[in-house]
Amino acid sequence: MEFRFASRMTQVKSSVVRDILKLTQGNDIVSFAGGLPAEELFPVQAVREAADRAISAGTSALQYGLTEGYLPLREQLCVRMAQKGMNVQPEEMIITTGSQQAISLLVQVLTEPGDTVLVERPTYLACLQVFELHGLKVVAAESDEHGMIPEDVERLVREHKPKFIYAVPTFGNPTGNVWSLERRQEILRICAGHQVPIIEDDPYGELKYDENAAYPTLFALDQQQFGSGVVIYTSTFSKIVAPALRTGWAIGDTRVIKMLAKAKQAADLQSSTMDQQILSQLLAHFPLDEHIRIISESYGDRMREMQSLIKTQKIEGLHWIEPKGGMFLWVELPEGLDAEALLRVAVSKGVAFVPGIAFYAYDSKRNTARLNFTHNKGEKTVLGVARLAEAIREFTARS
Numbered sequence: 001m002e003f004r005f006a007s008r009m010t011q012v013k014s015s016v017v018r019d020i021l022k023l024t025q026g027n028d029i030v031s032f033a034g035g036l037p038a039e040e041l042f043p044v045q046a047v048r049e050a051a052d053r054a055i056s057a058g059t060s061a062l063q064y065g066l067t068e069g070y071l072p073l074r075e076q077l078c079v080r081m082a083q084k085g086m087n088v089q090p091e092e093m094i095i096t097t098g099s100q101q102a103i104s105l106l107v108q109v110l111t112e113p114g115d116t117v118l119v120e121r122p123t124y125l126a127c128l129q130v131f132e133l134h135g136l137k138v139v140a141a142e143s144d145e146h147g148m149i150p151e152d153v154e155r156l157v158r159e160h161k162p163k164f165i166y167a168v169p170t171f172g173n174p175t176g177n178v179w180s181l182e183r184r185q186e187i188l189r190i191c192a193g194h195q196v197p198i199i200e201d202d203p204y205g206e207l208k209y210d211e212n213a214a215y216p217t218l219f220a221l222d223q224q225q226f227g228s229g230v231v232i233y234t235s236t237f238s239k240i241v242a243p244a245l246r247t248g249w250a251i252g253d254t255r256v257i258k259m260l261a262k263a264k265q266a267a268d269l270q271s272s273t274m275d276q277q278i279l280s281q282l283l284a285h286f287p288l289d290e291h292i293r294i295i296s297e298s299y300g301d302r303m304r305e306m307q308s309l310i311k312t313q314k315i316e317g318l319h320w321i322e323p324k325g326g327m328f329l330w331v332e333l334p335e336g337l338d339a340e341a342l343l344r345v346a347v348s349k350g351v352a353f354v355p356g357i358a359f360y361a362y363d364s365k366r367n368t369a370r371l372n373f374t375h376n377k378g379e380k381t382v383l384g385v386a387r388l389a390e391a392i393r394e395f396t397a398r399s
Contacts, residue, residue: 008113008135030384033352035173035327036375038302041295042242043286050281054274061277067261067269069095069249070276076283077249084205085220086233088251094260097271099203099236099248102260103127103166105267106199106232106250107134109259111163118162120148122359122368124173124201127166136163138361145321147179150186157194164197164232170215171204171326174359174370178324184221192228202235203248206292208325209300219251229253237279239327240292245275299327299374306373306381313389327374330356333367334396340366345395351387 054061068074074090081088096102103126111117113135119127121140131138139160141152147169156162165187169179179187191198200218208215216224219233229252236248250260264270282288306329307322317334333339339355346352356368376384 008133029347029350029352030376030380030387031352032371032373032376032384032388033354034375035372037239037243037327038295038298038374038377041298043282043291046282046286046291047242047245047278050278050285051274053281053285054277057277061274063273065270065273065276067094067265068257069093069271070273070280073276073280073283074249076280080283081251085216085224086251087223091254092257093249093251094257094264095271095276096234096248096250096260096264097268098238098243098246099201099234099250100126100130101264101267101271102234102248102250103199103201104130105260105263106164106234106256107131107136108263109256110197111136116160116162118153118156118160118165118196119361120167120172121361122174122356122364123166123361124168125354125358127201128359128361140361140363143175143177145175145177147177147183148187150183150190153187154190157190157196161194162196164199165191166199166201167218168201168204169218170202171207171323173204173326174328174354174356175321175330176323176326176328177321177330178215181216184216184218185225188218188222188226188228188230191230192222192226196230198231200231200233202233203239204326205235206240207296207299207327209296209303210324211293211296213324232256240288240295241279241282245279247271247275247279296325298377299325302373302377302381303329305377306371306385309382309385310389313385315389315392318392327372329371329373331369331371332365333369333392335367337367337392337395339369342369342391342395346388346391349387349391349394351384351391353388 071090074093078088078090107130116137116139117131118139118141120143139156141156142149171178198218202217219231222228222231232252234250237245320329320331340357343355354370357364357366
């Protein structure tokens with residue numbers, strides 16, 4: 001049988017992270033590649049008890065449910081969002097199969113093939129994959145450790161009239177950067193003025209290393225200062241509970257949520273009722289905020305451990321900005337070093353990372369790399385950093 005695949009599939013690259021994860025399965029490789037949470041911190045017993053309560057409550061956990069999501073869970077999430085300054089009602093929210101689905105559905109309802117979207121440079125690689133699949137033109141605005149550069153955003157908005165801006169303002173992927181309050185306000189002003197929606201992706205926002213630090217979401221700032229309704233917010237339980245529950249959510253204008261519900265009906269009818277009811281029981285009976293503090297404290301320790309180990313290697317020309325939260329260290333390798341070529345050497349020595357080129361829509365900086373520090377600690381991190389340093393020195397010597 002000869003299959004004739006859709007032409008759009010020829011434009012879609014395979015996920016670099018997924019490919020590296022397959023490469024490292026079953027091998028003695030220390031992986032700094034995937035954005036994997038620490039498995040030993042999963043609330044296994046609490047999830048088990050929540051699942052028992054969901055099943056014991058009746059058969060509804062095994063039945064079809066609303067496309068928009070399990071109402072008690074949406075109500076609980078509205079309470080959690082209010083704690084972040086986001087005042088929403090259940091009808092302004094939809095539960096999705098991870099925040100990745102929320103992004104995909106938003107692209108479906110907001111764009112046509114050939115439309116332009118605006119992103120940070122660099123940006124989350126999986127969103128680039130979604131944009132490729134839907135035949136979108138991606139334009140990237142310059143950014144630094146304080147966020148997108150407002151002047152560049154305004155220039156590109158005027159020039160390209162994008163259908164939306166996609167951004168991760170708090171502990172970005174891959175950079176770990178957090179936008180300043182001033183940048184958040186400026187970008188909101190620009191988007192409100194030009195009526196350009198912002199997809200605010202916030203999977204890491206609660207993983208902050210200083211629990212007293214405040215990083216208001218774009219959604220909350222818009223409600224408090226602009227009232228424009230331009231922000232559509234997405235988040236997930238993957239990083240604060242467990243990825244396998246595959247449950248995220250999107251918040252926005254009710255007109256957007258209704259359109260997302262139509263698109264979701266065509267995609268999968270609904271997200272797992274069982275997973276949603278487990279999470280609802282978890283929120284009702286488990287101190288999630290205390291759990292998040294424990295995770296964040298551990299991740300901060302792991303970040304500092306990795307930084308310290310890299311510093312002891314004294315690799316000339318290696319630079320990074322210390323993240324204030326999240327899961328990643330974004331490093332600039334010695335000038336002229338190609339991270340994709342380095343990866344091949346690194347894997348042969350037993351360590352993996354994600355080359356930075358995967359996070360650029362174009363004009364990539366080839367001497368960049370993303371290192372995950374949340375999945376490993378102690379001896380494994382020591383071993384992985386030593387192997388990476390050895391690979392860099394060997395590669396540099398060859399060059």
